[in-house]
Amino acid sequence: xxxxxxxxxxxxxxxxxxxxxxxxxxxxxxxxxxxxxxxxxxxxxxxxxxxxxxxxxxxxxxxxxxxxxxxxxxxxxxxxxxxxxxxxxxxxxxxxxxxxxxxxxxxxxxxxxxxxxxxxxxxxxxxxxxxxxxxxxxxxxxxxxxxxxxxxxxxxxxxxxxxxxxxxxxxxxxxxxxxxxxxxxxxxxxxxxxxxxxxxxxxxxxxxxxxxxxxxxxxxxxxxxxxxxxxxxxxxxxxxxxxxxxxxxxxxxxxxxxxxxxxxxxxxxxxxxxxxxxxxxxxxxxxxxxxxxxxxxxxxxxxxxxxxxxxxxxxxxxxxxxxxxxxxxxxxxxxxxxxxxxxxxx
Amino acid sequence: xxxxxxxxxxxxxxxxxxxxxxxxxxxxxxxxxxxxxxxxxxxxxxxxxxxxxxxxxxxxxxxxxxxxxxxxxxxxxxxxxxxxxxxxxxxxxxxxxxxxxxxxxxxxxxxxxxxxxxxxxxxxxxxxxxxxxxxxxxxxxxxxxxxxxxxxxxxxxxxxxxxxxxxxxxxxxxxxxxxxxxxxxxxxxxxxxxxxxxxxxxxxxxxxxxxxxxxxxxxxxxxxxxxxxxxxxxxxxxxxxxxxxxxxxxxxxxxxxxxxxxxxxxxxxxxxxxxxxxxxxxxxx
Amino acid sequence: xxxxxxxxxxxxxxxxxxxxxxxxxxxxxxxxxxxxxxxxxxxxxxxxxxxxxxxxxxxxxxxxxxxxxxxxxxxxxxxxxxxxxxxxxxxxxxxxxxxxxxxxxxxxxxxxxxxxxxxxxxxxxxxxxxxxxxxxxxxxxxxxxxxxxxxxxxxxxxxxxxxxxxxxxxxxxxxxxxxxxxxxxxxxxxxxxxxxxxxxxxxxxxxxxxxxxxxxxxxxxxxxxxxxxxxxxxxxxxxxxxxxxxxxxxxxxxxxxxx
Numbered sequence: 001x002x003x004x005x006x007x008x009x010x011x012x013x014x015x016x017x018x019x020x021x022x023x024x025x026x027x028x029x030x031x032x033x034x035x036x037x038x039x040x041x042x043x044x045x046x047x048x049x050x051x052x053x054x055x056x057x058x059x060x061x062x063x064x065x066x067x068x069x070x071x072x073x074x075x076x077x078x079x080x081x082x083x084x085x086x087x088x089x090x091x092x093x094x095x096x097x098x099x100x101x102x103x104x105x106x107x108x109x110x111x112x113x114x115x116x117x118x119x120x121x122x123x124x125x126x127x128x129x130x131x132x133x134x135x136x137x138x139x140x141x142x143x144x145x146x147x148x149x150x151x152x153x154x155x156x157x158x159x160x161x162x163x164x165x166x167x168x169x170x171x172x173x174x175x176x177x178x179x180x181x182x183x184x185x186x187x188x189x190x191x192x193x194x195x196x197x198x199x200x201x202x203x204x205x206x207x208x209x210x211x212x213x214x215x216x217x218x219x220x221x222x223x224x225x226x227x228x229x230x231x232x233x234x235x236x237x238x239x240x241x242x243x244x245x246x247x248x249x250x251x252x253x254x255x256x257x258x259x260x261x262x263x264x265x266x267x268x269x270x271x272x273x274x275x276x277x278x279x280x281x282x283x284x285x286x287x288x289x290x291x292x293x294x295x296x297x298x299x300x301x302x303x304x305x306x307x308x309x310x311x312x313x314x315x316x317x318x319x320x321x322x323x324x325x326x327x328x329x330x331x332x333x334x335x336x337x338x339x340x341x342x343x344x345x346x
Numbered sequence: 347x348x349x350x351x352x353x354x355x356x357x358x359x360x361x362x363x364x365x366x367x368x369x370x371x372x373x374x375x376x377x378x379x380x381x382x383x384x385x386x387x388x389x390x391x392x393x394x395x396x397x398x399x400x401x402x403x404x405x406x407x408x409x410x411x412x413x414x415x416x417x418x419x420x421x422x423x424x425x426x427x428x429x430x431x432x433x434x435x436x437x438x439x440x441x442x443x444x445x446x447x448x449x450x451x452x453x454x455x456x457x458x459x460x461x462x463x464x465x466x467x468x469x470x471x472x473x474x475x476x477x478x479x480x481x482x483x484x485x486x487x488x489x490x491x492x493x494x495x496x497x498x499x500x501x502x503x504x505x506x507x508x509x510x511x512x513x514x515x516x517x518x519x520x521x522x523x524x525x526x527x528x529x530x531x532x533x534x535x536x537x538x539x540x541x542x543x544x545x546x547x548x549x550x551x552x553x554x555x556x557x558x559x560x561x562x563x564x565x566x567x568x569x570x571x572x573x574x575x576x577x578x579x580x581x582x583x584x585x586x587x588x589x590x591x592x593x594x595x596x597x598x599x600x601x602x603x604x605x606x607x608x609x610x611x612x613x614x615x616x617x618x619x620x621x622x623x624x625x626x627x628x629x630x631x
Numbered sequence: 632x633x634x635x636x637x638x639x640x641x642x643x644x645x646x647x648x649x650x651x652x653x654x655x656x657x658x659x660x661x662x663x664x665x666x667x668x669x670x671x672x673x674x675x676x677x678x679x680x681x682x683x684x685x686x687x688x689x690x691x692x693x694x695x696x697x698x699x700x701x702x703x704x705x706x707x708x709x710x711x712x713x714x715x716x717x718x719x720x721x722x723x724x725x726x727x728x729x730x731x732x733x734x735x736x737x738x739x740x741x742x743x744x745x746x747x748x749x750x751x752x753x754x755x756x757x758x759x760x761x762x763x764x765x766x767x768x769x770x771x772x773x774x775x776x777x778x779x780x781x782x783x784x785x786x787x788x789x790x791x792x793x794x795x796x797x798x799x800x801x802x803x804x805x806x807x808x809x810x811x812x813x814x815x816x817x818x819x820x821x822x823x824x825x826x827x828x829x830x831x832x833x834x835x836x837x838x839x840x841x842x843x844x845x846x847x848x849x850x851x852x853x854x855x856x857x858x859x860x861x862x863x864x865x866x867x868x869x870x871x872x873x874x875x876x877x878x879x880x881x882x883x884x885x886x887x888x889x890x
Contacts, residue, residue, distance in 0.1 A: 055795055075798040082799045088792030092814050102800030105810075153800060358719060365716035365735065365775060373738045373772045376749035383752055430648050437645040445642075449649055454883055456652045458829040459875025460659075462852045463868040467655035470662075477658070508651050540637065562740060569742020572836065576856070586744055593840070599752055606745055 004067070006031045006189055007052075007157060012061035014047050021047045023214045024061060029206060034183055035191045036204035040236070044213040045193045046085075046161060052191065053082045053159050065156055081150035082159040086166065087142050089134035095121070095145055096130040102153045120148045123182070140171045144178070151186070160192035164199065176202060197237045201225065209233050226274075231344045234272050241278065241317045242270040245343070252343055257313070258289050262343050269343050277340035278319035280307065280332050287335025293317065295330045309334055384603035393599060401604035409588060409605065416568055416585040417612055419499060423506045424563035424620075430507070431514035431559055432552070436544070438515075439522040450519070457512040465576050468505045472496040472577065497579025505573050510566060514559035521555035522548070550628045557624060561617045568613045585609045656872055663865035681866040690854075691867070694846040698832055701763055701847060705770045705831040710824040712771070713778025720779065721786040728783075735779050738772040743836040746772060751840050761843030769837045774827035781826065781886055785819040822886030825878040833875045 005028035013024040022044040029035050037045040050056040052063065054075035062071045070078050081102070090098050100117045108116075121127045124144040134142055143163065150158055163179070164172040180203055183190055194200050200207050201221040209216045209224060209232075217229045228234040234242075245254045247269045253259035254271065262269075284290055296316075297308035307319045307326060317334055326332060384401055387394045405413075434453070438446040471477050472495040479491035495501060525548060533543040549556075571586030578584070585605060592602030666676030685691050720731045738746060750769050751761075759765060793815070797807040835849035846854065848871050855864045 053799060055798075075795070076801045076803060080799075082795070084792040084796060084799075086790065086792050088790065088794075088796035090793055090796070090811055090815075091790075101797070101802075101810075105797075105801045105806060149796075149800065361715040362719040364712040365779070368712060368771050368775060369735060369738075372750065372768055373741075373746070376746075376753040377741075379753045379756070380745075380749040430644065433641055433644050434648050437641060441642075445645075449645060452649045452653050455876050455880055456656065458826065458879035459833050460656055460868070460872050461833055462835050462849050462856075463659055463871055464655050466852070466856055466864070466868070467659045471655065471658065508655065511648060511652050565740055565742055569744045571744060586742070589748070590744060593748055593751065602748060603752070606748065610745070 005029060006033075006066060008064040010062045010064070012048075012051060012063060013059050014044070014051060014056060015059045020213050022051070025215045027208065027215065027218065029189070029191075031189055032187060033189050033191075034203060034205045035189075036200035036207045037191065037193045037210060038195070038197060038200040038207055038237075039210035040195055043210045045195075045210050048210070049082075049159055049161055049191065049193045052157065053080050054078045055082075079156040080159055081153045081155035082161065083143075083146045083150050083163050085161040085163075087134075087146040089142055089145060089149070091134050094131050094133060095126065095137070098134065098145060099149045099152055101149065116152055120152045123151075123185075124148045124178075139167055140175060143167065143175055147179070147182070151182070151188075154188075156189065158188060158190045160190065162193055162195070164194075164196075172199075179203065201237070209236065211236070226340075227342055228272070228344065231270065231346060234342070234344055239275050239318060239320075240272045241275060242272050243315060245269050245271045247343070255313075257291065260338060264343065268346060270346050272342050272344060273317075273336045273340055275306070275318040275320040276304075277336050278317060279335050280309070280319055280321065280324070280326065282333075284333040284335030288338040289341070290333055290335040291317075293332060293334050295326050295328050295332055297328060298324075298326060380603050381607060383600050384607050386600040388598050388600055401601050402608065404601065405604050405608050409585070412583055412585055412588060413609065413612060415583075416609065417616055419502065419584065420564045420567040420613070421616060423503055423510070423567045424560045426503070427507050427510045427514045427563045428518075428556060428560045431511055432518050432556070434511070435515050435518035435522055436548075438519055453512045453515045453519075457516065461509065462572070464509050465505055465573055468501070468508065469496065469577050472501050472504070496577055497582075499578065499582050501577040501579075502574050502582055502584075505577055506563075506567055506570065509573075510563045513562050513566075517555040517558045517562075518552060521552045525551055545628075553621075553624050553628055557617070557621045560620055564617060565613055568609055656876075659865050659868045660872065662862070663869040681863040684861075684863040685866045685870075688863075690846060690851060694848050694851040697763060697842075697845055698847040701766050701770065701838070702828045702832045704763075704767045705774055706824040706828040708767070709771055709774040709778050709827040709831075710820055713775045713823065713827075714782050714820060716775075717779050717782035717786060721783050732776075732780070732783075736776045739776045741773075743773070743834065747837040747840040750837075754841070761841055763842065763845075765841045765843070766838050766847075769841050770831045770834060773837075774830050777826050777830065778823040781823040782816070782819060785816055785886065789815070818885040822882035822884075825882035825885070829875040829879045829882070832878075833871065 007027075007029050009025060009027040011024040011026060012022065013020070014022040025048075037048060039045045047056055051058050054070070054073060054077075058071060062069055064070070065079055075082075090101065093101065096117055099120055100113045103113045103116060117130075118127070121130055124147060126141065126144050126148065129137060129141065129145075134145065137145065147163075160179075164175055167175060176199060179190075192203070201224075204221060206218065207221055207224045208218050211232045217224060217233045219227070224233060224237050228237065228240075234240045243254055245252050246267070247253075247262065247264055248266050250261060250263045251259055252262045252269060252271065279287055291311045291313070293309040293311040295307055296310050299306045299308075301320075304320045304322060305324045307321065307324065309317045309319060309332065311317055311334060319334070383393070385397050385399070387396055387398050387400065434449060438449045438453075440446075441449075473479070474491050474493060474496070476496070478495060479488075482488045483491055529547045530543050533547040534540070538546060568584075569586050569589075571584065571590040574582045574584045574587055589602050589605045589609070592598045592605065663681055664677050664679070666678040666680065716731075716735070720728050723731060746769065750765070754761065754765055793811055794807055797811045798804070802810060832847075833849065835853060838847050839850050839853065842850065848867065852864060852867055852871070855861050855867070
């Protein structure tokens, strides 16, 4: 990884009157990164992306791309290109004209435009549609054209605004695969916005989780999932079990159960564990932490079986197992490893 | 979200200025000046500025019957037109593509053209030897041609209803189009008869459009002088004729302005009354 | 049974209303080709004679020229001014844009006689000489609201992402307007202009009071009506209908505007 980041955001913020859409944030990412900005609707993720593209003017802070300050540059002067939500294809131009638009505006010689458009359409497997108009294409095909139209500009950063939101499940999966292939094939730096944590995990090399205009956590998908730093991240990127605990002098203890070392300020905390990391019965015996409990519900989910267990201290735990023949009413030991737990403030 | 778009209100609000200038300079300004003039006096064919309620007193004193007649015939024409227009709009909205397509085309195409042409066509149609009388006599419905068809208030009503129908159909059709058909189906599903479904689920949501259609028809009628002159005969004198004559033969602009403002005020009163009545009658029970 | 009768009654009313709206216009057109000088059935003989008689009149050609001048000027001015206004109105909040529609729509509701007389009084006190210019100015007031309505409706379902796309791909605001925005709204602008022109061409009352001297096609009709029954009036009427209905039919195709 290069030491010098490709994109650097310094104290970047956006306010609409007294409403803060994006709180001041600092963020670096590097050439070749596939960055996901993940969060629920209204968390400021699209505003952040539009600030990168030049469609929303930041209220504070700066954006540097390749060391150059682009904060005040209009979209047409930035080394970024965007795939818009709803695609924004020009309905009065053919596919060929759509894809070649940016190059023509830049005054590229005609022969070169034609050649690059041909290559780009081949890359997204849309050569056969070159002379069609956008309304004649399906959603997935329009998506490919929008991608091609942005990629042909060889942007330093490709921005994608909820690129798959309008597609049905099967097509979405196919397009996600396609985007991954393109990133692997041509390289470059991609930034996409999504509210779908599975999509972020699947595609991104680096995930930025946002909530209410603030960055909650930045990290690899593994870090985000296995080591969430906040309560919001814990629940937004997956299912989580929580136990109420208390931290005093860098030691977290659960009353009447166990204690372990964990640095941080004193006060009430929550200890989190993912359902698929919870072990039941004999497997629990080898775990670092154990409770006894009673099975209250069993749900068959196909690939997995999900148990709801009431612990002796009255709290409820969810456990996902590959298999199991436990029944409601069974008494059972519940356990997990220290490495699989994390601590957040409520 | 939109401040990065190529149009920002702050920057491009100036685009509104030419239109605002047209509205202010060529409509609001003249109308205000006209209001001021209505308080002036005329002496020796010259307009004398001042503040004088004499014009209004004169209109109320001498032109009471024509104002009442104009309001009455306006009410009749606007009501008939609005009811018929609602039926046609409802047909366009509910019927199959072909029938509603033809109806809509007839409406849209007759909307924009031929004000004078329509009036004089009706004059020939309704005349003593016109097609209507010839047909009636030919079919043996009447023995003698009906003289009163032309040059009577009946002719004014016929011509104006025919002229105004397309203007009334369009706003009503626009209002109907924004109602989802599901609401009607739901009303029918809950046991409403077709008429009850229209009354309870459709009409209440058309009140603004009904008032718009009525107001448009009423105002055009109240201000029209060509139709009464062409087909109304000498006895059908409407306010439009009196107002117009103040600018022709009699040259009493202040009196004409006072007539205009009294007519407009009376019209607004009628329209407001109709609006309130519709709102009350069509309130969901 | 009841329902079927109700349906039949409504259909009948619908058909009668349509005949009521269309018949006068159809008859004028038919009689303009009929050789009899009276408008009675049956039509005997087919002739272009009334058109010949119309074209032989000098006042027809000057009226046509005046109508063309006024209509052209109103079409261009109303479309430019109305479109500029629509671009702002479409961005207003719903309450504000409703207020703007109401304000700009007022001249549409006002009887033409009132509009004409108010303007006439103001022009005369300001010493403005009546001419085709005053007619054009007056026509702007009631044609502009139609342009604003039609263009705003188009801009409301305009996909603004295409503008952002063009900027993103390197086009300046001007280039974006020329290569993307304008080509996309061009049919609507033509349509709005044609509607404004149809309305302007058809106006009699306002033109009559504000033209000063000379004729347009409708005021020529008025003059011919007053001088007795000249069947070439049917030819003139047909011509006016052809121009107004033709341009509005074209406009409706272009804009797909339906009220």
